[in-house]
Amino acid sequence: MARTCRAAIVPEPGAPLEIRDVEIPELVSGSALMKVANAGVCGTDVHLWHGRLAGVPYPLILGHEVVGTIESVKPGGIQDLDGNEIQEGDRVAFHDVVDTCYSCWYCLVAKAPTKCPNRFVYGITLDSTKWPFLIGGYSEYMYLKPRTQIMKIPDHVSFDDAIFAGCALPTAVHAVTRSPIRWGSSVAVQGAGPVGLMLVILAKINGARTITAIDQAPDRLKMAKTLGATHTLNIQETSLEERSDFLRDISEGHGPDIVYEATGNALAVPEGIELVREGGTYTICGQYTDSGTVEVNPHYMNRKHLDIRTVWGSETTHVYQALRTIGDNCDRFAFKDLVTHKFSLADAQSALEVQQKQESIKAVIQPNE
């Protein structure tokens, strides 16, 4: 008789989550079974729940930011990027994107593997009705397919710290990889949600001189300050002109060298173009869902002599570096304090609602608690 475990399932777009029993498949060579410790609740999960993304198969098991413990693995089967064998009992994170082919034009010629058409994402585009079924983190167990990049969590890093290696920090790592922060530079970050806060941390680690977080939620701005932001700007309390003036005042009149966008709000983009200094770099990594069009002035953009970069998805290296960054810096930055809400599997529905209302910074589901 097949073993099963419980998972929270979105039966169809917009419908309430249901807790169902799902079959745990036998392991094949190179695969592993993970007991889920924390499944992060991502803003994208809310969009998925409402069916706002194309190409997503329902019924769906949500959860692409996941950490846990290896329950079983065939011996000698899996090595991590550092050449260590993944073993039972290992506490692990993994790259939620799987099946990047490294055989196509985007992977090998354009060197843009996040645009590979063959990739799938756990908890988003993998189909829970097909083998290996347990493809999302809102579940007691996840089945990690062959070629999933599994990474060991260092002993001194808690699951609450490590959850940020699941999505928020890799996104920020990718953004900073595309637009590196020179030490001593002025940085502004639009949005102080999980991605924005990770950008604040990376700006701090990279020796930025000023780091200004911009948001409307006082608690998020306060957290940004705790994590190293030198200044904060509340968009409810200031005008664009005031923000622009402020940012110039703290950078010898120039404005920030780099502005990162991590808001998910289309209106942030014309503001970012306005805020960044002449000859500066504007990096957009938060526009993951369509929030409509905005007006920009091409002449103004041209005159400013800008680099504007948009950043899609994450590569394995970004997850690898994210986990190392947490391991190297969790004494300095209290990642785990950003986990403001915890839910059982049965309360997964509530977790989505809390996330939707933006009451949490990071909510997690703990299916085995």
Next chain:
Amino acid sequence: MARTCRAAIVPEPGAPLEIRDVEIPELVSGSALMKVANAGVCGTDVHLWHGRLAGVPYPLILGHEVVGTIESVKPGGIQDLDGNEIQEGDRVAFHDVVDTCYSCWYCLVAKAPTKCPNRFVYGITLDSTKWPFLIGGYSEYMYLKPRTQIMKIPDHVSFDDAIFAGCALPTAVHAVTRSPIRWGSSVAVQGAGPVGLMLVILAKINGARTITAIDQAPDRLKMAKTLGATHTLNIQETSLEERSDFLRDISEGHGPDIVYEATGNALAVPEGIELVREGGTYTICGQYTDSGTVEVNPHYMNRKHLDIRTVWGSETTHVYQALRTIGDNCDRFAFKDLVTHKFSLADAQSALEVQQKQESIKAVIQPNE
């Protein structure tokens, strides 16, 4: 009694040009007097005539794209970038931007000398009522101030070839410097005016595989084809969807690796973002005057994982490379055939009108003919 020469002067914004006698100042150390052969009529000149640019002093002598012959220079006074002495009788071009300070934050720290606040431009921001008066090319003589970068035109290069080193080609050189063309890549150029045609030539010289020129003027597209464009698209005869499909069809389904904007029309920008391939580079260098705002979709931009670069002004090196590019390639590309209209100084007014109607590709004024 002071020597004088004739110059065409814009007395005030919008007023007809007047031919006046202007004093020829004595040379100071490091300066030179140039007898003007060709003064190019730039689209910007029309905007200047109408007073559409801020910070421009009137009365104004237009003409920032200028080639001619050195009439006089103090011996030992001026060396070009290659260390050769500039002498009487030399046929020369020069960098129209002067007084870039190389002492300010933009010049030395940001390394964005085209944003130097101290720079002046012959024929645009230099004041014709102050020494040295002869600051524009719509004049029998120009006075080249100390520290003007003067460059010798090779013997085999005609003044009609060399005029493109004045503004169009340096702009294109700057754009290609910021967004280099890898040999074998797919390039599209929006706009087939002087800058766009120069981009076609540079794409050809750099070994692009496909070069698609996009414009609405059949004669300009025909010229693009002559200069090396592999394909042309007339925006009057095709829809955006057709253009997008066409560009994908000729690049294994991806779209162009690089799109250059050289139109001066704000609407080109959202189209360029649409046309460039995922992970590609969009480079804006034609938005020199304000033609209003346009709508863009930040989510669409983000998903495409783009580099977008805007390019302002030209540095001395771009003029230097432009002149060398003409010298090395004027047998292969008939730059001089792009000079479609020639005017005497007395007809400078007509030259502006022809340019305004876009009847010319490149019109020049020949004040000494």
Next chain:
Amino acid sequence: MARTCRAAIVPEPGAPLEIRDVEIPELVSGSALMKVANAGVCGTDVHLWHGRLAGVPYPLILGHEVVGTIESVKPGGIQDLDGNEIQEGDRVAFHDVVDTCYSCWYCLVAKAPTKCPNRFVYGITLDSTKWPFLIGGYSEYMYLKPRTQIMKIPDHVSFDDAIFAGCALPTAVHAVTRSPIRWGSSVAVQGAGPVGLMLVILAKINGARTITAIDQAPDRLKMAKTLGATHTLNIQETSLEERSDFLRDISEGHGPDIVYEATGNALAVPEGIELVREGGTYTICGQYTDSGTVEVNPHYMNRKHLDIRTVWGSETTHVYQALRTIGDNCDRFAFKDLVTHKFSLADAQSALEVQQKQESIKAVIQPNE
């Protein structure tokens, strides 16, 4: 009864080649059988014959530069990088490196897949005593394993043109990718063997202003001139000082912006450091076997403010671009004229000897002629 074909085999280092019958294995999913048209004889083959490389299993079937015709493939089994299906009768080239894992630190984090410890090379490190046996091009047939990157040769490209996509041109493509050639720049190439000649062609395609080939063989220098070198220097007829002076004389006194090394002779390296201009780039891609140590002066290097890059192996993209470069340019550059010698399989031994004496530019073995 198993099918067999004939292959030329190095039984052990230094021993004469033997023609043996080798089993043709059944195809597995994703594999293909190729009928060999041309197997290029590479300088490395001579070193392999003499047993000078570590990690090479004998008996060995040589031949890592190979083009031919698909004899059989399972339907739907293989797609090329452009998404086209590989079919029987297709004329193809392939990336000789296989099994790059895209799962290790070098592949994914360092992004240096040519340093992947898991990769194998047809005709060099694959073992001919193990499945699939037919692992080198000195054979009537080759067995192309799953995940071998197979690429279609365009109809207008002959097998003699295409053979340069096997090794020489991808090496040059990799070198130029690491050290791009700006149009209008001065380039020098040390060594006018196959790799050096490909660098001359790439310099030409990329719009170099001067291209100076340096070698000791008059016929190779003559070929370099035919392919686009603007100048040649014979090291038997000139001193280092003369070469250095000459290169400065043709570049306004500076020396070449980029020097590529493609000699295989260690002594070329200190000379290259001497020849390149101050602030220039020296790129070493020809030191594939150990020819001993040389003396360099670190102070001299430091004062010159140099970039020195060394280039190991080739990625799939370099082969892909090489084949496209040939397809796009074989009318302009007579690649096929560089195939100076052709041998039957029975004469494979003679082919190695001709290569060893450097009598050929490119010799090929045609096992089915």
Next chain:
Amino acid sequence: MARTCRAAIVPEPGAPLEIRDVEIPELVSGSALMKVANAGVCGTDVHLWHGRLAGVPYPLILGHEVVGTIESVKPGGIQDLDGNEIQEGDRVAFHDVVDTCYSCWYCLVAKAPTKCPNRFVYGITLDSTKWPFLIGGYSEYMYLKPRTQIMKIPDHVSFDDAIFAGCALPTAVHAVTRSPIRWGSSVAVQGAGPVGLMLVILAKINGARTITAIDQAPDRLKMAKTLGATHTLNIQETSLEERSDFLRDISEGHGPDIVYEATGNALAVPEGIELVREGGTYTICGQYTDSGTVEVNPHYMNRKHLDIRTVWGSETTHVYQALRTIGDNCDRFAFKDLVTHKFSLADAQSALEVQQKQESIKAVIQPNE
């Protein structure tokens, strides 16, 4: 009657320093007179004393690392890079290189202003027998010529902190600019003198994961540890093989991503090539005088797929960033503790001798104490 001040002068190579009275010239527009607080004693000063550098005019006033107080300046005469006016009483540093022309091919086309042939260096290549005479820091006063880049020292930064903006830190800034340190990477620094220690600090500020200082002086290695080195290696106590193994052990078996050379010893170069990881970056910035040739193996270099960069001189931006780096970080890093020896002007000779014996980390001369 002309005003004079006392200066320590090298009358001719190798001769003892003499204290002489030197004329203080009148200020011209754009110049300033500085009362010297600290003149750093650089390793180069010892070489200059012995006459080991070409192109140096004697008698010579040494001292190119200098900080002090503005004694007099014509009003409105000088602005710093941030647009602030330099005034009497300002505590300042300055870029020791003056007269970089920004008019030549190296400055404008090659963008390698440290190779500008027109530049002069205070205390090294300026002639003390010609106006403005007071061209070195071993003097009560220095005359700062027009176009000298003068920078204000923040109030909270002592002269002992600021002296590192004179030469050691700009050199390190230039090296890190050419070879940026990615956060989380492994760095090794050869040499723990002033430049090496500044590289340790910059590696720390940039978020390096491991920073290994390599030297033979226990006190310097101890200082490196204090400043943030995670590990040290004493070359007297370890073999090259042990150092190489150690560095691999602390970086998952790869070796350091970046190795910086700051030793002045030619033998460091082959060791650095050995220590850096495959695909890594080796940056040479310490070979300022000729210490002979060394043997390297080009095949070994080629196989490692390296970037090797050599770094000559400093630009104004490097001094500007150095001073800001000190201002932003002098609470975290005790720059001033590296000033281990202080001398009066009369003891300048002793200062050189202490430096020659490498007894100091940084010795300074205080001509007005």
